[in-house]
Amino acid sequence: xxxxxxxxxxxxxxxxxxxxxxxxxxxxxxxxxxxxxxxxxxxxxxxxxxxxxxxxxxxxxxxxxxxxxxxxxxxxxxxxxxxxxxxxxxxxxxxxxxxxxxxxxxxxxxxxxxxxxxxxxxxxxxxxxxxxxxxxxxxxxxxxxxxxxxxxxxxxxxxxxxxxxxxxxxxxxxxxxxxxxxxxxxxxxxxxxxxxxxxxxxxxxxxxxxxxxxxxxxxxxxxxxxxxxxxxxxxxxxxxxxxxxxxxx
Amino acid sequence: xxxxxxxxxxxxxxxxxxxxxxxxxxxxxxxxxxxxxxxxxxxxxxxxxxxxxxxxxxxxxxxxxxxxxxxxxxxxxxxxxxxxxxxxxxxxxxxxxxxxxxxxxxxxxxxxxxxxxxxxxxxxxxxxxxxxxxxxxxxxxxxxxxxxxxxxxxxxxxxxxxxxxxxxxxxxxxxxxxxxxxxxxxxxxxxxxxxxxxxxxxxxxxxxxxxxxxxxxxxxxxxxxxxxxxxxxxxxxxxxxxxxxxxxxxxxxxxxxxxxxxxxxxxxxxxxxx
Numbered sequence: 001x002x003x004x005x006x007x008x009x010x011x012x013x014x015x016x017x018x019x020x021x022x023x024x025x026x027x028x029x030x031x032x033x034x035x036x037x038x039x040x041x042x043x044x045x046x047x048x049x050x051x052x053x054x055x056x057x058x059x060x061x062x063x064x065x066x067x068x069x070x071x072x073x074x075x076x077x078x079x080x081x082x083x084x085x086x087x088x089x090x091x092x093x094x095x096x097x098x099x100x101x102x103x104x105x106x107x108x109x110x111x112x113x114x115x116x117x118x119x120x121x122x123x124x125x126x127x128x129x130x131x132x133x134x135x136x137x138x139x140x141x142x143x144x145x146x147x148x149x150x151x152x153x154x155x156x157x158x159x160x161x162x163x164x165x166x167x168x169x170x171x172x173x174x175x176x177x178x179x180x181x182x183x184x185x186x187x188x189x190x191x192x193x194x195x196x197x198x199x200x201x202x203x204x205x206x207x208x209x210x211x212x213x214x215x216x217x218x219x220x221x222x223x224x225x226x227x228x229x230x231x232x233x234x235x236x237x238x239x240x241x242x243x244x245x246x247x248x249x
Numbered sequence: 250x251x252x253x254x255x256x257x258x259x260x261x262x263x264x265x266x267x268x269x270x271x272x273x274x275x276x277x278x279x280x281x282x283x284x285x286x287x288x289x290x291x292x293x294x295x296x297x298x299x300x301x302x303x304x305x306x307x308x309x310x311x312x313x314x315x316x317x318x319x320x321x322x323x324x325x326x327x328x329x330x331x332x333x334x335x336x337x338x339x340x341x342x343x344x345x346x347x348x349x350x351x352x353x354x355x356x357x358x359x360x361x362x363x364x365x366x367x368x369x370x371x372x373x374x375x376x377x378x379x380x381x382x383x384x385x386x387x388x389x390x391x392x393x394x395x396x397x398x399x400x401x402x403x404x405x406x407x408x409x410x411x412x413x414x415x416x417x418x419x420x421x422x423x424x425x426x427x428x429x430x431x432x433x434x435x436x437x438x439x440x441x442x443x444x445x446x447x448x449x450x451x452x453x454x455x456x457x458x459x460x461x462x463x464x465x466x467x468x469x470x471x472x473x474x475x476x477x478x479x480x481x482x483x484x485x486x487x488x489x490x491x492x493x494x495x496x497x498x499x500x501x502x503x504x505x506x507x508x509x510x511x512x513x514x515x516x517x518x519x520x521x522x523x
Binding site: 134135136139140143168169170171173174201202203206234236 | 375393395397411413414415417431432433434435437438439460506507509511513514
């Protein structure tokens, strides 16, 4: 029936077989499976962003300033004038009472702002380097997180993501070193336990076992016991797991 | 734009015909151009069985020479069978495909086919090479390189740029003549030795660690106390911290980007280049 409709719509000089061929091609193209998004990574990043928003400082705009009235369109001009007057009086008092400290207070707050902007910038650079195609760039990104003052949850999430998913062994190894400074975090230690099983590289598995022993993570004991007894596991990893168990007592 | 070159198809007929006539091994040759030769391209090679040799030249395109018979001899796991009377051995074509897309060239081989690849590439080509069972050799390439192998060895001669290399069971030998400033490098192996020669004036932070082997160098390494080194302390309610960080962490020529050399069961040699 669809073909009948099609032929009615077509001018006479158009070759019907050609149209059918094109139609079949379109159908085949439609059948090609759309690759799904890399959901684990996306989820981790989304969670990190949501986390950052939840933990961010509450908005600084003063609610008592009549914002609700402004929003509701019931802002009175008198209120505005009164506010402006109070502001001017405040500025005048400030100028006359503490004339010398204004400059330094301003500059110190500017410096604080600049510092926080620099910190954000550094963090952004590290995060973006960790997304690059080149392993050398990703290594640089991972190493740079070590120089961040107070890295956000997003940085930790990116490091954990790299530990789980980065295709390069050397980047994953560097990530374990970078995660050492967050060893007190429960989520980092839990991720390290989960990562041991998922790793294909014995060198990374050994580094993770060392990390867990170093942090004295007793919850890793069942996993270490299983590794130490699994004949499928690389011999060096097995003996490291047995050693780890001994250390954790 | 994607351009696909299937040397397995293009050259197999030629190769089989030639062998049938001459009874001698032959090789597949193919030249592929980058879509933008003005910019350094990327060459990705993934082989299961077979050796890869990449040489940097002053050229704009990439020449691939595949010798499957040679690879069969190098990697043969069984004795070659004697030809029955009146019969001759035919070379089985290796078969490999090259795909070029946005200045990135990808090379892959057919499953269960050993293949010896010799590649001549522009000297600034970025490399991402991996094999499961086969040696990787890179000579005179100046770029970013990422090299991985499971059972093979990695040999880098007269290379420049930055190197990130990992061999599970093989040795890594690298002579790095020029380094990219501020680019970190890493050479790691589970069971292999790491023998890395760096320029005498290189500025770097070296992180060296061999769990069961030794570490040697002729550089003047200034040790840094790493943040977590040699600390044993009581922590709130979670007992004694056990320190297992046995890395040597030090600077050469005032320090620079991190160069990590780590092996579990091999030795580490960091040599000063001439």
